[in-house]
Amino acid sequence: MTDEEIITALAEARREAAEVPDRIREIGRSAFAWRTVDAELAALSTESLTGARAEQAPVRALTFAARDLTIEVEVTDDALHGQVVPPRTGEIELRDRTGVVAAAQVDEVGWFVLGPVPRGMFRLHLRAGDTVVVTEWVTI
Template structure:
């Protein structure tokens, strides 16, 4: 029987913890792919004028259309504010290309505010209480 020193035991435990924490990139890619499938049944909203976004002072305005639903989003210095038309309560989710999603309530008039202002690529998912599910194209500010 071989006796192990405390240092050897701690080294072995540390190696086991590091090995368990290392997730292969193929696993991460599979997880990200599976996550995107959760919006597969949502209708795709397209940007009405992809080559240019309207500019109001220091903010930019984007308009997305999917069937009867329009999503107008204004990027201010601090947040994304917008309205869903026709107005319906629900929720909106901002999904960045990297990072955790942010959600906000859409009020009965269709208004919403998403904070903080996203950096990099993102898209929006709108779910109204009347059953509409719409996801926007990816965009960047």
């Protein structure tokens, strides 16, 4: 075996060793999800859904209720406008299945704007001091 063949064989072995099986990747993603296990889950309040008629109407307002706060969101054509009640400063993230899509600061009166409007499933992740709240997944 020549030096070049040995180097090629070693490079191939290293490449194969670096490949991670799909099952192991899935286990890693699941373990990563546990990093927010201590975050409080904010549930969507059903009374915040608009257009509860027989024909389908767009959802224009959402309210997520947690133990000590609510996150109110109005959906516009280009962004999510929201408020944390009672007001507190912090950071809020818009996340889809791939991760963080947008982030915004929550000001002293609890207001924030996240854009663009998500297409498909998303959730909000709020960090305000020691409080961490994650909403359930929704689609608008």
